[in-house]
Amino acid sequence: MDSKLDKGYEPHDVEAHWYAFWESEGLFAAKESGDENAYSIVIPPPNVTGVLHMGHALNVTLQDILCRYRRSKGDNVLWMPGTDHAGIATQNVVERQLATEGTDRHKVGREAFIERVWEWRKQYGGAIINQLKRLGASCDWDRERFTMDEGLSRAVRKVFVDLYDQGLIYRGDYIINWCPRCHTALADLEVEHEPTDGKLYQILYPFAQGEGGLVVATTRPETMLGDTAVAINPKDKRYAELEADKVILPIMNREIPIVRDSYVDTKFGTGALKVTPAHDVNDFEIGLRHDLPRIKVIGEDGCMTEEAGDYQGMDRFECRKKVVEDLKKLGLLKKIEPHEHGVGQCYRCKTTVEPNLSKQWFVKAKPLAEKAIKAVETKKTRIIPEVWEKTYFEWLYNIRDWCISRQIWWGHRIPAWTCADCGEVMVRLEDPEKCACGSTNLEQESDVLDTWFSSALWPFSTMGWPENTELLKTYYPTSVLITGFDILFFWVARMMMMGLHFMDDVPFKDVYIHALVRDEEGKKMSKSKGNVIDPLEVIESQGTDAFRFTLASFAAMGRDIKLSVKRIEGYRHFINKLWNAARFTLGHIEKNPDAAANASKPTAIPDRWILSRLHQVTQQVEETLDSYQFNEAANILYKFVWHEFCDWYLEAVKPILYDETGKFDRNTTIATLQRVLTNTLVLLHPFIPFVTEELWHHMPGTQGSIMKAPFPADTDEAIGLCPDKEAEGEMELVMGMVTAIRNIRGEMNIPPNMALATVVQPSDEANSIIIEREKDLIANLARLSSMKIDLNRPKGAATAVVDGNTVYVLLEGVIDLDKEEARLEKEIAKLTNELIKLDKKLNNEDFLAKAPDDVVEKVRGQQAELTEKRDHLESNLEKVRQIHGDKG
C-alpha cells in the first residue's frame, strides 16, 4: 500500500473501495449464536418503492454508529436489513406503468398483475438498498428480508389465523375510510385531516304532518340522499313540546323518523342532526342504537349509486352542486355559510376520503394494547427520550379497532374462504379443499392485509418465526429500535402489541426516537425556506463521512431538522483536518520507523497530557453512546481532535519531533502520537467509517480492518491511556500563558514573526518551578525570544495575569502605550464586572448560610483569583500611565 497521503482527503474512491472490502470480508455478518453479548437492531424497513431521503439517512446513520460501536466493544451484532412491500404505494407505481402501456390491472388480471409487481421489484426494488450502502450501513445483507418473502408471509398467515381463532380478528359491516381512487379501505391512521374551507348548508326538512319542519346542517349535502332519520337531543328544551315524529326527506320525498339521541350537541346549529348511517361514523352508531336502515348512496368509485335516484352515476362532488341547486329551487335551502373543517385525505394519493359502509376485517385492539401499555409502564421497553411515552400511552389508551383489509391486489391475501354452498367461513393455515358440508365450491377472500400488519411482525418474522430459530433465541428481544416519531403509532406500537402477544416478550428493550427531516413530499417544506436536500447529492459533494458526522451532531434536535449545506461543509473540513493530522503523523513515523520499538514512558508534559485527555474522551464517548447522546459523542470527538490534538498537542511536540529540545526522547513522542491517533481513529470509526478505515491501513502496527479493532481501554503499557492530573494542570498553565501572550500580540497588532522577550513573576515557588520547566514549550508556542523569571517589574511592557502569575511582554520602544492602556482598561472592566457579581454573592448572608460549602468555597476562590488578577493589572496600568505621562 502506498503510505503517502494526498494533500487533501478525496472521499470518492475511498468510500467505494472500503465498502466493497467490508462486504467481501464478511465483516457485517452476525453469528447465529455465541458467547459474546448479543446486540441486535432491526432496520425500519424502507418502502421498496422508496428513494433515500434525509429521514432514512439520519435513521440509518444512528443505527450504524451503534452497530459499529458495539462491535468494537466485542458484541455479537446483528443488524437486520430489509424492505417493506408497501401495498398501496407499490401497486400505484405498477398501475402507472400499466397506464403508460394503455392498459390497467383489471384488463391484465390479478395473477398477471402480481407477476408484474414482482418483476418491478426485481428490477427497481434494490435501489433503496444500494442507497443505504452509500451511507456506509453495515447491515448483515445476507439476511436481507422483504415483507412479501415466503418466510415472512408464513408468519403473517400464522398470526392472522391465530388471532382469528382467538377472537381477536373479526369481519363485519362498518363505516370505514374509503379512498375512491385507490379503491380500498384505509385505517384511521392512514387518513390525513387537512383543514379545508368548506360550506355549511342549512336545509329544511318539513314535518310529515302539519306546518314547519326541522332545519339541519351539513357540509356534505349529497349524503342527505341516504338519510334515514333526523336526530335531536332528548334534553333539548326547544324540542320538548315537539309532537311531530317524522319529517319528509326533501328531494327523495321519503318519510324518515325523528329520533332522540344524546349524541346530538344542543349547542351546534339548530340542534337537529341529519342521520346518514351509511356515510358517517357517528350516524352509523346512532343508526345502531335506533335500528335505522343504512342506505348507501355513494359507491366505491365515488359516484352516486342507484339508491340516489335521479342522481345515480353522478360524481359525488357534482352531485353536491346539483343537490344544492335543487334544494334552492325547492326553497328548502335556508342558509349557506363558510365553514372550515378537517377533510380526510388518503395519505397515499390525497384524494378526499369517503366514510363508507363496507364489509371489512378488523383487529380487536384493546386487549393487545393493554400489554403494550404495561410493558412501557414497567420499563420493560424504555422509550428515549421519555417525553414520547406520553404520546404512546395517549394513543394506546384511545385505540380503536384496526381495519386491516385492503381492496388491492399487492399484499398478503387474507387466508379466509367462504363456502359458496353453505356460507361457512374458513380461516386456515393451509388452503382448505372442501367445506364441512362437503362442498368444494370455495372462494378465497379477495382482500389483502394492510402492509403494517406484516411490518408489525418485523422484529421476529425476520428472524424466522414461527420456527424457534437459533437467531430468535440469540437476538430476540432486540436491543434497540431507532426510528422517527412519525411512525410511533403506525409501527412501534403495533410491533409492541404483536411482539408481546406472539413472543410473550417485548420486541425491543429500548426505543430511541430521533428528530425528523420532513420528506420530499414536503408537507411543510415550502414553508421552511430551505430547499429539499437530496442525501445522495450531499454524499457526492461532501462525502459520506462528513454527512454522517453532521447527522450525528443533529441527532439531539427536537422534532424538525433543518439541514444546511454550509453546516455539512464544516464537518467536511473536520474530516480533512483529521486527514492532515494523520498525514503529519505518518510523515514522522516514516522518518523514524523504529520509534515505537524504542519508546519509553513519556515524560514530556504534552505527551502525558494528551494521553490523559484521550483517556477521558474515551470514557465520555462510551458514556454518551451508551445513553444515545450521539451529538454529545460527536462533539466531544470533534473538540478533542481539532482543538486539543491538532491545535495544541501537535504544535507542542513539533520541537521534540524535530529533535530540537535536547531534553525529550523523540521516539517516545512519535510512539505517543501514533498511539493517540490510532485510538482516536477507533473512537471515530462508528461516525466516519470510511476515512478512518483508510487511515487505519496507513498506520503502522494495525492489522486488518478497523472494524475489528477493539474499543480503546486502559492498559499497563508504557504508553497507555491513564488519567494524569498533574500533566493536565501543568499543560493548562502552559496553554493559559500562551493564549495570554498571543492575545497581547493580537490586540497590539504585533506581527506573528516578531519574537518577543518576556519576563514572568510567578505567583509562588511551585509555579516558578513549573514555568521554569516549561518555558521552552511556552516560548515555542507563543513565539518568544526569551522568558526570564524575575521578580522585578520591567519597563515598557504589556501585562497579562495567568493563574496569579504575571507575564510581561517587553515592548520597550515598540509598545503602543495608548493601545496597552486601552487594552488593560478593557480587561479590568471585564474583571470588575465579574467581581461585582461575586461580591454580591459573598456579601449575602443567606448564600453563605444555605449554599453548599463547596459552592461557597468555589466562589471565594474565584473572587480571590480575580481580585489578584485585577490588582496586578491595575498596578500595571498605573505604570503605563506614568510612562505615558512622562512621554506625553
Next chain:
RNA sequence: GGGCGGGUAGCUCAGUUGGGAGAGCACCGGCCUUACAAGCCGGGGGUCACAGGUUCAAGCCCUGUUCCGCCUACCA
C-alpha cells in the same frame, strides 16, 4: 376540542440532577509559521419570548401571557 414541542449570538442550533451563558457558520483584525488557506492566531457579539412566583441562587422548577410548529379528534 385535547395533547405535545419550541422561542438562547446576525443564521442554524447545543445546554440531562438549578450554582461561572456555548458550538458551527457569518462578521472584524493579523498571518502563505515546513500536516492542513478546506488552514493558523486573536477579537467583537446574547435583559436565554414576556410577566409573575419558588429558591441563598433560575436558560433550567412552578403559574400566567404571547408567537411559531407538530400530533390527535366522531361537532354535523
